[in-house]
Amino acid sequence: MKGAATLILGGLTLAGGLPAQADDPAAGRLIANMCRTCHGLDGYAQIPIAPHIGGEPQAYLEAQLMAFKTGAREHEMMSIVAAGLSAQQISDVAAWYAEHEASATLPDGTDAGDAPGACVACHGADGLSTLLDAPNLAGEVNIYLDTQLKAFRSGQRQHEIMSGIAADLTDDQIRDIADWYANVKLEISPPD
Numbered sequence: 001m002k003g004a005a006t007l008i009l010g011g012l013t014l015a016g017g018l019p020a021q022a023d024d025p026a027a028g029r030l031i032a033n034m035c036r037t038c039h040g041l042d043g044y045a046q047i048p049i050a051p052h053i054g055g056e057p058q059a060y061l062e063a064q065l066m067a068f069k070t071g072a073r074e075h076e077m078m079s080i081v082a083a084g085l086s087a088q089q090i091s092d093v094a095a096w097y098a099e100h101e102a103s104a105t106l107p108d109g110t111d112a113g114d115a116p117g118a119c120v121a122c123h124g125a126d127g128l129s130t131l132l133d134a135p136n137l138a139g140e141v142n143i144y145l146d147t148q149l150k151a152f153r154s155g156q157r158q159h160e161i162m163s164g165i166a167a168d169l170t171d172d173q174i175r176d177i178a179d180w181y182a183n184v185k186l187e188i189s190p191p192d
């Protein structure tokens, strides 16, 4: 994860001319006090509309916060939160949440073979991401997943892979897939 974060910071250095510093999860913990009412200090969401972010890949968290900051992704709450953070603070708070460990348990009576086949290569059968730049979906509220998939489908949120995948999904398929991942039990443990 460090490697991917350095790559992103490297990109920022080129774009902004700022020197890239190493990320600091301890500084990120302090910044997370601004996030805790919605995402929890450990990244386990406290309100249904906010996603769980603890234990997600650092590169993904950084990329989303930068997207909210630049306006590439928009949300009434997160755009304001991200606008107030520097690139260094984004790196630090992403490092704090990414240091946590996410674990997922499938609902009783199901197995990995029941998972949505089109998603498992990147998001896992249990919703734990297999890629550095893809999010965990495990245990997210189904309405959050539904909203994001429809945002990709409508073009309101854009991504080279997800826009194409969501374009082919019907409302019923989106609901079924969102229910699958929402029913996975997510646990988030603090860093050692």
Ligand code: HEC
Binding pocket: 031, 032, 034, 035, 036, 037, 038, 039, 049, 050, 051, 052, 053, 061, 064, 065, 074, 075, 077, 078, 081, 093, 094, 135, 147
């Ligand atoms: C007032 C509530 C609130 C606060 C405070 C808040 N968030 Fe959020 N956050 C949200 C909501 C709601 C979303 C979902 C946005 C959407 O629907 O696109 C979100 C989305 C995100 C995402 C995208 C996650 C994903 O899976 O795509 C990240 C990353 C994030 N927040 C990080 C933070 C960080 C870091 C802080 C503190 C610096 C913070 N948030 C503060 C409510 C909040």
Ligand code: HEC
Binding pocket: 051, 063, 116, 118, 119, 120, 121, 122, 123, 131, 133, 134, 135, 136, 137, 145, 148, 149, 158, 159, 161, 162, 165, 177
């Ligand atoms: C080839 C890899 C790949 C496949 C296959 C894939 N995804 Fe994704 N998915 C990603 C990446 C990468 C992102 C991050 C997008 C971004 O940066 O905005 C993502 C983001 C998402 C998000 C946003 C979650 C959040 O926290 O905001 C949802 C929901 C999602 N994918 C659902 C699905 C579903 C459902 C399928 C199957 C129908 C699927 N994805 C298949 C790679 C993939």
